[in-house]
Amino acid sequence: MKVPFVTFKEIEKELDGALRGAFERVYEASWYIGGREDAAFEEAFAKYCNVSYCIGTGNGLDALMLPLKALGIGEGDEVIIPSNTFIATALAVSYTGATPVFVEPDINTYNIDPSLIEAAITDKTKVIMPVHLYGQPCDMDVVMAIADKYNLYVVEDCAQAHGARYKGQVVGSFGDAAGFSFYPGKNLGALGDAGATVVGSRNADPKALADKIRALGNYGCDYKYHHIYAGFNSRLDEMQAAFLSAKLPELDRMNARRRQIADMYLAGIKNDRVIMPTVPDYAEVVWHIFAIRCDDRDELAQYLEDKDIATNMHYPTPMHLQGAYENLQIPKGTLPVAEEISLTELSLPMYYGMTDEQVTYVIDAINSWK
Numbered sequence: 369m370k371v372p373f374v375t376f377k378e379i380e381k382e383l384d385g386a387l388r389g390a391f392e393r394v395y396e397a398s399w400y401i402g403g404r405e406d407a408a409f410e411e412a413f414a415k416y417c418n419v420s421y422c423i424g425t426g427n428g429l430d431a432l433m434l435p436l437k438a439l440g441i442g443e444g445d446e447v448i449i450p451s452n453t454f455i456a457t458a459l460a461v462s463y464t465g466a467t468p469v470f471v472e473p474d475i476n477t478y479n480i481d482p483s484l485i486e487a488a489i490t491d492k493t494k495v496i497m498p499v500h501l502y503g504q505p506c507d508m509d510v511v512m513a514i515a516d517k518y519n520l521y522v523v524e525d526c527a528q529a530h531g532a533r534y535k536g537q538v539v540g541s542f543g544d545a546a547g548f549s550f551y552p553g554k555n556l557g558a559l560g561d562a563g564a565t566v567v568g569s570r571n572a573d574p575k576a577l578a579d580k581i582r583a584l585g586n587y588g589c590d591y592k593y594h595h596i597y598a599g600f601n602s603r604l605d606e607m608q609a610a611f612l613s614a615k616l617p618e619l620d621r622m623n624a625r626r627r628q629i630a631d632m633y634l635a636g637i638k639n640d641r642v643i644m645p646t647v648p649d650y651a652e653v654v655w656h657i658f659a660i661r662c663d664d665r666d667e668l669a670q671y672l673e674d675k676d677i678a679t680n681m682h683y684p685t686p687m688h689l690q691g692a693y694e695n696l697q698i699p700k701g702t703l704p705v706a707e708e709i710s711l712t713e714l715s716l717p718m719y720y721g722m723t724d725e726q727v728t729y730v731i732d733a734i735n736s737w738k
């Protein structure tokens with residue numbers, strides 16, 4: 369049996385008519401940027417996230433960078449992010465001119481350890497950017513209490529957590545703003561690059577913030593050829609918006625299947641050499657990634673590959689050891705938890721359309737590894 373790491377075949381088969389219909393609709397309208405498809409998806413996604421505003425963007429990186437810019441973050445400012453995340457979280461900060469400050473994750477949840485945040489706050493700190501990594505919500509009560517205490521903005525990185533809930537509240541609705549990615553492999557994926565920023569009710573003036581984010585993504589324009597900011601070009605195009613509108617109604621069902629797969633893994637994998645993920649009581653996880661850990665990670669990956677099971681690593685090199693962040697001069701050994709995760713984490717196949725037989729095959733393979 370062959371088990372890919374991820375495929376989109378099943379959802380594309382189920383939604384074949386809807387996706388082709390979306391293409392036809394946009395093609396017939398012959399209108400490709402900034403039209404009714406974008407507006408319709410933004411309205412539906414804002415509703416899904418239980419917020420008032422949604423602004424489509426070109427990708428997830430911009431969906432995080434634009435709200436930071438709109439909040440006035442720039443050179444001389446510091447933004448607290450977890451030390452283990454996809455590099456886009458850090459780059460969103462760097463592109464504003466501000467400095468990312470890495471705070472170690474909790475080794476059990478892989479999310480930022482809230483008990484370490486206060487020690488990282490300086491008089492330059494402006495924002496906390498929690499990342500709901502692998503589809504698991506951060507401990508938001510604690511994060512928000514710290515942000516309130518020090519009067520900091522909160523911008524959530526929800527790129528891996530569409531629909532995840534913390535104590536029943538959907539992620540993206542806690543902070544001043546939140547960024548989502550619709551990269552094809554994400555829980556809600558477009559058929560190309562796409563993203564969105566949502567603006568929650570924490571901000572004192574959410575409408576003004578949303579207007580500024582929208583203007584910044586459209587050449588800093590508030591109305592045509594009137595440029596009030598030195599903006600960017602990052603818009604959600606009509607074609608991707610139409611595809612996303614076809615897929616959004618299926619998101620909860622797709623996440624529910626991921627949860628079933630995760631439950632099978634959690635109940636079925638029994639191997640002393642493998643550390644399974646922990647799910648805190650507060651978390652409704654959407655399992656973007658099913659991350660296990662193992663001291664002999666590369667050996668296990670090879671063992672599974674020999675059985676035609678594809679795996680992945682998220683992420684093999686922590687950000688502070690990447691060439692991109694050489695300038696921060698954070699030596700190896702400084703962020704031991706992020707480094708430990710990078711050496712031991714292995715991501716198992718997880719996607720809508722994975723069959724029970726495939727899940728059982730992966731479980732049996734791991735259990736047979738001695």
Ligand SMILES: *Cc1c(COP(=O)(O)O)cnc(C)c1O
Binds near residue numbers: 427499525528549
């Ligand atoms: C995917 C991802 C992003 C960036 O999204 P893109 O659409 O690829 O730009 C940001 N943060 C995290 C945690 C991600 O996984």
